[in-house]
Amino acid sequence: MLKRVRGYHVAGQRVTLSGLPISHVQTATNGPSRRSDPNGDYQTGQLYVQQFSLTSPRSSYPLLLWHGGGMTGVTWEDTPDGRPGWHDFFMRAGHDTYVSDAVERGRASWARYPEINPAQPEHRPINQAWEIFRFGPEGGYSSNPQERRVHPNQQFPTDAVDQFSKQFVARWTNSDLQAQTAYDTLISQIGPCVILAHSQGCSFALKAAQHAPDKVKAVILIEPAGVPSLPPTAPTTIPYLIVWGDHFEHSPLWQQYRTNVQAYVNALEALGAAVTTLDLPLRGIYGNSHMIMMDKNSDQVAALVQDWM
Amino acid sequence: MLKRVRGYHVAGQRVTLSGLPISHVQTATNGPSRRSDPNGDYQTGQLYVQQFSLTSPRSSYPLLLWHGGGMTGVTWEDTPDGRPGWHDFFMRAGHDTYVSDAVERGRASWARYPEINPAQPEHRPINQAWEIFRFGPEGGYSSNPQERRVHPNQQFPTDAVDQFSKQFVARWTNSDLQAQTAYDTLISQIGPCVILAHSQGCSFALKAAQHAPDKVKAVILIEPAGVPSLPPTAPTTIPYLIVWGDHFEHSPLWQQYRTNVQAYVNALEALGAAVTTLDLPLRGIYGNSHMIMMDKNSDQVAALVQDWM
Numbered sequence: 001m002l003k004r005v006r007g008y009h010v011a012g013q014r015v016t017l018s019g020l021p022i023s024h025v026q027t028a029t030n031g032p033s034r035r036s037d038p039n040g041d042y043q044t045g046q047l048y049v050q051q052f053s054l055t056s057p058r059s060s061y062p063l064l065l066w067h068g069g070g071m072t073g074v075t076w077e078d079t080p081d082g083r084p085g086w087h088d089f090f091m092r093a094g095h096d097t098y099v100s101d102a103v104e105r106g107r108a109s110w111a112r113y114p115e116i117n118p119a120q121p122e123h124r125p126i127n128q129a130w131e132i133f134r135f136g137p138e139g140g141y142s143s144n145p146q147e148r149r150v151h152p153n154q155q156f157p158t159d160a161v162d163q164f165s166k167q168f169v170a171r172w173t174n175s176d177l178q179a180q181t182a183y184d185t186l187i188s189q190i191g192p193c194v195i196l197a198h199s200q201g202c203s204f205a206l207k208a209a210q211h212a213p214d215k216v217k218a219v220i221l222i223e224p225a226g227v228p229s230l231p232p233t234a235p236t237t238i239p240y241l242i243v244w245g246d247h248f249e250h251s252p253l254w255q256q257y258r259t260n261v262q263a264y265v266n267a268l269e270a271l272g273a274a275v276t277t278l279d280l281p282l283r284g285i286y287g288n289s290h291m292i293m294m295d296k297n298s299d300q301v302a303a304l305v306q307d308w309m
Numbered sequence: 310m311l312k313r314v315r316g317y318h319v320a321g322q323r324v325t326l327s328g329l330p331i332s333h334v335q336t337a338t339n340g341p342s343r344r345s346d347p348n349g350d351y352q353t354g355q356l357y358v359q360q361f362s363l364t365s366p367r368s369s370y371p372l373l374l375w376h377g378g379g380m381t382g383v384t385w386e387d388t389p390d391g392r393p394g395w396h397d398f399f400m401r402a403g404h405d406t407y408v409s410d411a412v413e414r415g416r417a418s419w420a421r422y423p424e425i426n427p428a429q430p431e432h433r434p435i436n437q438a439w440e441i442f443r444f445g446p447e448g449g450y451s452s453n454p455q456e457r458r459v460h461p462n463q464q465f466p467t468d469a470v471d472q473f474s475k476q477f478v479a480r481w482t483n484s485d486l487q488a489q490t491a492y493d494t495l496i497s498q499i500g501p502c503v504i505l506a507h508s509q510g511c512s513f514a515l516k517a518a519q520h521a522p523d524k525v526k527a528v529i530l531i532e533p534a535g536v537p538s539l540p541p542t543a544p545t546t547i548p549y550l551i552v553w554g555d556h557f558e559h560s561p562l563w564q565q566y567r568t569n570v571q572a573y574v575n576a577l578e579a580l581g582a583a584v585t586t587l588d589l590p591l592r593g594i595y596g597n598s599h600m601i602m603m604d605k606n607s608d609q610v611a612a613l614v615q616d617w618m
Binding site for chain 2: 037169
């Protein structure tokens with residue numbers, strides 16, 4: 001039972017372009033061409049958020065769901081094989097939620113490049129996702145489903161990898177600061193909250209906790225891919241949960257990511273944070289990919305996260 | 310009271326890129342650079358849809374909300390000045406809803422260009438929106454709010470035009486066929502439905518009604534900007550509602566659009582369609598812009614649409 005569903009943008013700033021050539025475009029089917037002058041004012045650097053407010057939330061703080069790199073808030077919606085996702089799970093568990101699309105992704109919109117954003121975007125092919133998300137070994141993806149190689153006990157529904165890849169959006173690697181600013185603004189608007197972040201989003205969550213230690217009540221990191229460049233320095237009592245999937249032995253890249261994360265976690269613990277690490281294989285839960293919230297046992301892991309909260 | 314909220318992608322096809330150079334990118338904050346090979350398989354041509362299923366819908370058919378050009382499903386969410394939008398209104402009125410982002414916009418994602426989509430996108434500055442959406446006269450926008458010229462009785466909350474422009478997304482003018490295919494696929498999956506479309510989305514709605522006359526039970530066109538290139542030819546009993554705002558006298562472009570729409574509507578009526586035109590100024594409702602669902606009297610107009618349904 002929902003009190004309200006909202007969707008809106010947060011943060012961002014106005015930029016002005018000038019000196020660009022004017023063209024004529026036909027934008028309306030069967031309509032006349034119209035003049036298109038790209039010079040003028042634009043908004044850039046905003047994030048998009050969808051807010052679901054329950055009539056009777058059972059959690060003390062709303063849950064903010066932050067996706068990873070090259071993805072959007074769709075991460076938390078239906079799994080690629082059509083099951084309810086973690087957003088559904090945590091709403092039913094009684095959490096008010098805020099599901100965002102970070103700066104430059106999805107409904108947040110992306111700025112004209114190179115005129116506003118000087119950098120080129122990166123588009124991720126399925127082949128790359130197959131390796132980086134630990135569905136299978138390097139070179140294990142093939143256009144032919146019969147020829148694909150999958151890690152043993154794979155929990156990701158690899159038969160639905162085409163559907164999954166429809167979620168991929170272009171990413172810019174130079175927009176971290178803008179994204180952080182927008183997330184910090186979001187938290188300043190919401191107030192006390194819990195952050196559930198995935199992959200690249202975890203870095204933003206860790207920094208947000210540094211920036212607003214009075215508002216961030218807990219941080220849940222699902223397969224964090226990155227950590228802030230600067231280690232934490234302030235004493236903290238924020239509780240952290242870190243969840244890791246399986247098959248790290250096949251990925252030197254992920255071993256490196258994890259080493260970086262562990263160093264940051266050690267620093268957090270030395271400052272007083274209560275860090276819980278949920279290493280799924282150590283708990284007898286095997287085969288999870290990087291996309292745990294879409295894996296076949298996604299509800300099982302969500303329940304462990306819910307128990308921790 | 311909702312039974313389920315879903316979000317997922319519909320339609321699309323796989324394409325393969327080859328021969329592109331390999332680069333190295335640092336995507337994880339403070340993480341190592343990784344190899345980025347853009348060659349491989351991508352999905353393109355999908356739309357994104359969010360489905361809200363009420364526990365006890367009071368309408369016979371779900372309502373499909375289709376945004377206009379350069380926009381996304383955010384069109385129907387919070388108004389730029391923070392009031393509940395039409396999606397909220399029609400859910401409360403008892404409709405199951407499907408809110409989509411068309412191909413190449415928002416959460417639908419956009420394809421790498423020029424390698425997959427050969428065309429360049431168009432980004433719309435606020436200046437252009439000010440004129441085309443009939444907020445004020447040509448050249449009436451200024452970066453300085455004090456210097457902006459607004460049409461008399463303007464219903465659009467022009468003080469919130471910065472917030473509004475955060476919704477703008479790049480558009481491609483060559484993706485109409487892909488968008489139509491995806492919308493037709495959506496309807497084939499949903500079954501009997503009512504379409505509420507805005508601006509460019511109206512052209513897709515009119516064609517969808519041609520393509521699936523057994524499934525499209527009614528079509529509501531808010532300020533249609535375009536119509537299909539081919540006039541309708543089959544007898545039809547589908548009811549249509551067309552809603553027009555104010556200030557057409559200031560816009561030769563809109564007069565042309567409206568002439569084209571009227572020709573199509575005349576053809577529809579000749580084939581048996583029951584077409585209702587709701588010309589707001591003729592009803593004594595003045596000052597509406599092209600973005601009626603965000604105008605200050607948005608609830609008043611939504612109620613008229615609801616009455617018609």
